[in-house]
Amino acid sequence: MHYTDGEPAVQAMLRDMGLSSTDELFKDVPSGVRAKPDIPAGLSEMEAQRRVARVLGKNRSFGDAPHFLGAGMYHHWVPPEVPYIATRSEFLTSYTPYQAEISQGILQAMFEFQSAVCALTEMDAANISMYDGATAFAEAALMAHRITDRAQVLVPRAMLPDRLGTLRAYAEGPGVEVVEYAYDPRTGQADIADIKAKLTDETAAVCIENPSYLGVFEEHAAQVAELAHAKGALSIVGVSPVSLGLVKGPGAYGADIVVGEGQPWGNTPSFGGPALGLFACRKEHLRQMPGRIVGQTKDKQGHRAFCLTLQTREQHIRRDKATSNICTNEGLNALMAIVHLATLGGKGLQRVARINAHRAKLLRERIAALPGYKVPFPGHAFNEFVVQCPKSVAQVNQHLLAKHGMWGGLDLSAQLPELGNATLVCVTELHAQESIDGLVQGLKEVRA
């Protein structure tokens, strides 16, 4: 077999044990439950690779057919150092670092990750990840419910449907009510009046994303946090992590919990996963935080050392009273994130963030100037923005694919029908200038 000792070793071991066949090791399995898998026979490695590569070859990857999709996952430049470090066997094949002494490498890297998340979000403490942005958001809402003992959360109606859906699934068990608030149709930002109207003494948290799902920075984020605090509720802020190279962290404008999809830091989109749930909070709420946390301590000789800490919050100690059931998380993806941030450095992250915002501004202006196209929200965009098209988004994207070998933005028309033929267009530092020019040309060719 591929990765095991051969038959001579098997026979030697059986002889040693006084057995004639491995069948004797399965005597405990009753005949009534015996079953063999009805799947094809195995292959050689070269055949298996060819088969899998052929199937994957049917995909149109970003390099093969550019597109302008974002909405939570983004194609950013990943420095070659990131996969190089993350696939080092000592990291890749290591276990969860419960045994601190043998795991100082990954523990220190996770501590550095926590430190970077705290520095960029301007929060006191971070965990070493949740599964993804959606589960991080859902767990933040449950954490607010535990802290405030209130059973209602206010969330934007305009949000990635996956995130809202995940929140609803997580809210089911503890019976937390999810209340949606509107966006301001003039700005695409949170509708402050609607938040005020829906905020009650039962509200555990007001959630906001900055930039918003519709791509614009929330100019009134601080006011939203103040409104929440005035009612005794918490402020939960979702971030787009690369934007933290451009704007202050939510800790600077009153957030109690910060979450986000961390994929844009050093992880490829990989068709949606593995992802990286970012999670940070203020120190007074630390003991309600879900997930694993690394702490700095000392070894017997007084050297700096690291270990998993505050584990009495977690399922392996607290069982059904744990803050969350999460066990395996996204450790390797967090490692990629910190290597990414280290490679870019503060100046690199700032430069990348500025390029994104600048390109989004320029592209939005170019599309707004095309006959039949409108950009409804005028505020500062980070790296995506809404465009209203003269024809259906499906027709526009099919034209781009047929004539230019590319795909446009995300079709919002089913989710937010009031916006008409709306598409969410994303541009990053990774797009070639000719792809951007091709998009503008392709859009120009579609007329009402």
Added chain:
Amino acid sequence: MTAPEYRQAKWGYRLLFELPGSTDGPVMPEIQGVPERGLAPPGMERSSVPLPNLTRGQVVRHYVRLSQRNFGVDTGAYPLGSCTMKYNPKLNERVASLPGAADMHPLLPAEMSQGALQVMFELQELLKRVIGMDAVTLQPSAGAHGEFVGMLITRAYFADIGQPERNEVIVPDSAHGTNPASAAQAGFKVIEIPSDKQGMVDTKALKAALSERTAAFMLTNPNTLGIFEENVEEIARMVHDAGALLYYDGANLNAILGVTSPGAMGFDIAHLNTHKTFSTPHGGGGPGAGPVGVKAHLAKYLPVPLAAKRADGTFYLDSDRPKSIGRVRSYHGSFGVLLRAYTYIVLHGADGLTQNTRKAVLNANYVKDKLLVYFPHIVEDALMIQPPESDAQEELDRLVAALLQIAQEPAEAVQSAPHNLSVQRVDEVGAARSPVLRWQGEQR
């Protein structure tokens, strides 16, 4: 036989943030006119970003050195019980880094992602057959997430058939902590039952705990002590007679694959861990994936989306499932992890999976027999050892020799371990007493 002495590298204890640096960052494409101000609302912009600015060489050395202070399956045997620390095939890493996998956006239309959808669909089909279930979801991001999904399915099922009063989930006291935590997170009351002297399900205790309030019984088989529950057919009968569902925790699936299956044993819901049974790397704590299989009567409650195939042979994502528990994460699951599991199953096939199971159980019993000569069979303060199928006989013999050598060393030498790592015993109590959770030096 003496084991070669392992000595971990020592490289000092500096943090990334303490390295001096003054680079300008990676060179970016020349884009004209990027302003230094005015790209974000007034008052929201940062003037500088609090990360060090190091050369590539500094960064790579820093993390290569950290890697040398870490231990993985590729470094040496790591026979942790229930964790199935088997060899992680490098073929998996090769296919997962292909552009058709890594550089795929999850919101691409089906016509541009047929390959990814085919992988998902075929993996669902393969796993159905491997675990003996009628439908499989690939959405859960890890085993515990799979348990949570299984519990939400349980909840939806009883609500749908008009028995919402079933709000209790029974778990053995030996169950992994995620079992009770997942049941509680889905809103169930958790009832723990004692195990018998052999660590098996105490069927009398189970019978006493089952009632018209029972929604499910969660069971790991082979159980947490590595023993196959011979009474599994009776247990299934008891649980079903009580009108409840039987839940399978796949932590130890690697020991039975190809010999029996959760479906054949009578389980209604089963999760599995791709980073255990199906060889995807543990990655220092993830990413994992925790696909969940169910019997036909529960298929309609599976989370969305499911990968599906049309009559014309094309693949699509099916989210139009009215009885579904809905979304449990964003996009379509941990595709990069699932692809590795798919590759492992395609490579091994039915014969290979079965042979691996036989070798894994042989390895475990071989080590057990060797140790039994020297160590009494006690459970308190026990080590759980699970030598995976990929460990060669030579490695098993070295493991046994090392354990015997430790047993003969003076107590002081053992209690002062570790000796050859980059740190000595770490003060975990101190870490929890006064938490230091981030670098606290001066922010640059």
